Amino acid sequence: MTVTGEDSQLGADPLEPPLMAPLRRGLTWQAVQSMSQSAVHRDDPILRAIRETAAVRRGTRMTKLLSPAQVAGHLAGWLPYGFCYRSCDIAHLSEPEQLALLRTDGGVDGRVAFALRWRAIDPADYELPAGPAQPGLGALPAHSRIGAMVLGTGFTPSTDDLVPEYVTAGFADLPMPANAQLVAHVPGGEEVVLYTYQPEQHGWLRLAGPRWRGLLGELPGVSPDREYVPCTAAGTAKLIGQIDGKEYEAVADPPGEFRVRALTRAARYPVRTLSRRAEQALWRGVPCWVLQRDETWARLRLLRPEAEALHATGARCYERGVYEAWAPADELADHHIAEIAYQL
Template sequence: MTVTGEDADVDADPLEPPLVAPLRRDLTWERVQAMTQSAGHRDDAALRRIRATAAVRRGTRMTKVLSTAQLAGHLAGWLPYGFCYRSCDIAHLRDPAELALLRTDNTGDAPAAYALRWRAVDPSDYEIPMGEVQAGLSALPAHSRIGPMVLGTGFTPSTDDLIPEFVTAGFADLPLPANAQLLAYPGTGEEVVLYTYQPEQHGWLRLAGPRWRHLLDGLPGVSPDREYVPCTDAGSARLVGRINEHEYQAVADPPEEFRVRALTRAARYPVTTLCRRAEQARWRTILCWVLQRDDNWARLRLVNPDADMVAAVGARCYERGVYEVWAPLRELADHHVAELPYEL
């Protein structure tokens, strides 16, 4: 949702504040649109004020548009990471061709568009790629990136829409909250919920009925007839909560419920503290997330990629803004488990 005018007053979901642009004679809609599409305005004070109105709050619905390969990956246990959008900012986009422009990889076209939707656990999990935040992305040459260039204005490249974009903080994997959904947009103007995430079982429950089962045909490694799909990937990040002096693996169900992960409902006690844990290390002085490792090798993702870092470690771009590389485990420095606390 975009609101224009100095004193605009609308009834909006408090978890999804609208993007507000205070239009004046000297700041027209066309002028704002042009500013969002020009890297020269990445430090413009007026544009920063407009961009700041599109805030993420605890419980804000977030969406990442997926290719068929990415959809299959999330069914296997991939976590949310990289570029994403507030669901309210792209709710008007239902056509697969329009949504394809927001995809983060360059895989071929599909007759339907797919997406992952979840609720934000905390605003600190997201960054606005604007100004000095992830500044290296906008300077990456075309041959070493995937997808549209990052403008550095906090908006995605578009000639028609103002779409605020976000990245997960440092391109981190984020633990998947309860009731996340995998969606399809078949081109009829409808939104179809294909699967919903079951955190205690760490798997996906199929909700798509016979009418929409064809949307699952042809997905790599996905059987349309399976009602429940267990995740085989454990993920590189997890939530940990405490009750008194005891520590438990936790589940987030934003905006209000944060509980012990337990199969029996009676044991799902609310936690009193909550944090996100994930492995970090430095390789050749460059800070990275450790996504997976064995006895000899580690798969790394750059936290703040720029052209020099990408060249120094030979990282490969797997999707827009996401650069990963395999490194010898013995060469990692400052290898540790990072703990990022949330305020409850």
């Protein structure tokens, strides 16, 4: 049989199409879940077809589970990057100990699970942590990784659940959309929205009331009493839009609003084109994002982590799938601004 929107409320939102499987007597849910956990089935056409039903569309809600230190990083200006999930695929996981298993830093401790939630600007920003986009992830040795191993089937390691996983395309930083949220999941299944992102001010507005000040106190370097937290770090990726041939920094509020970034509401005109820009370069033949640089050194992140790239660059794993290195700036080749155009 096939699970459809008529059988479940999961199919009610067209922006979040449900994961669907052609279940039958010879292909039970338990069999599909078992296939998703075995590297032997990476190229199984049935498993691939099931995985492809979990589509990301413009406006799909995405979630990345965070440690307290990562929450503080996003409050300072970090952008979405790395491993993430469609929010609808993990909606049944509400207790902190369940969600903590999806953290990218390898930690599972804590009575609270923190997360960043945002809406996808474009499906092109996401790919499977498997071949052909990321063929080397599943072959990386245990001593060079943090967090759960990458199975290469497109599903996260789990003994009970069938959860599709994604990475940002090439492990890129993605511009933070308007109204992104930093949330906490507390024992009992309650979700608390702590902050919401205000793109024009490039900062976070606190929404959590006095009852939840204790949660905010767990975040390193964050004052629980501060109502507005401006980002101190400049984003490594920017949205650029055009109006009548002129370029402007843009703001995305998916699924339907893409506008000029402006402090006054009257100046927030809708843009006619939209693209994402970020720095790229080659170092020792390995393609990398340039996250930070000065005249001497550059901080790089590998687009496609694999054993040969790690050996060539000496890149370290900072969280699941994310490998970065420092390189002499004068050794970079093909240093350029990459532009990823979106279809509006």
